[in-house]
Amino acid sequence: MPLPHLPLNAITIGAHADDWPAAITAAGDALVRSGAATSAYTERMIAVIREFGAYIVIAPGLALAHARPGADVLTDGLCVVTLAEPVAFGHPHNDPVSVIVGLAVTGADDHLQFVAELANVFNDPKVISALAGATTAEFVQSVFGRS
């Protein structure tokens, strides 16, 4: 299974967020805009971090916002938000965050292959800084298009 389509309306460039919940909300808004999830999913992504901490900041500058599958996930979806000013999530090594990848999946079992594709994209260490400096949604789309 390839990565889910990353439509242009699921990409936000240079979002302003005062804190990490606002940054996650920007990612949730992008998933809502593209039709992947409802706003209830945004709240659940925030709840994951409130419960378990900033472990979703999985690489320097990058947060993977996500929650479990649920009725608020309408279809498998991906979104990308870049922040105008980096935001601290409270991770001891990988703060501050300037790129958020949001993930919504309809089922836990079949998402592994698509996560493997995500890993292929980000195994290139230059990708996070390239995304952080993106000025157009088309550029972000092209980064995820090749894998």
Place this chain on the structure above:
Amino acid sequence: MKIVVMCGIGLGTSAILKVNAERALERLDIDASVQATDVAGVRAAAADAQVILTSSELVNAIGKTNADVIVINNYFDVDELVAKLEVALGS
């Protein structure tokens, strides 16, 4: 040999760590199964595991275990995984 990767909810981040841990094991030529789990399931999943890979944020959630707990900072850095797995499994 069994390796457990743990994240808060058992999908997404742990799946990424699983994919890249498997790549690191392949590079080390070590034959091991890698199982993804969440905080709630780690005790059962790790009962027969040699190593638990996770985030620094989640170490305290593991509780008592006989497995080696390895903190991974950059989940996409296969070199970091190779170096840390080599130390844990090589001795």
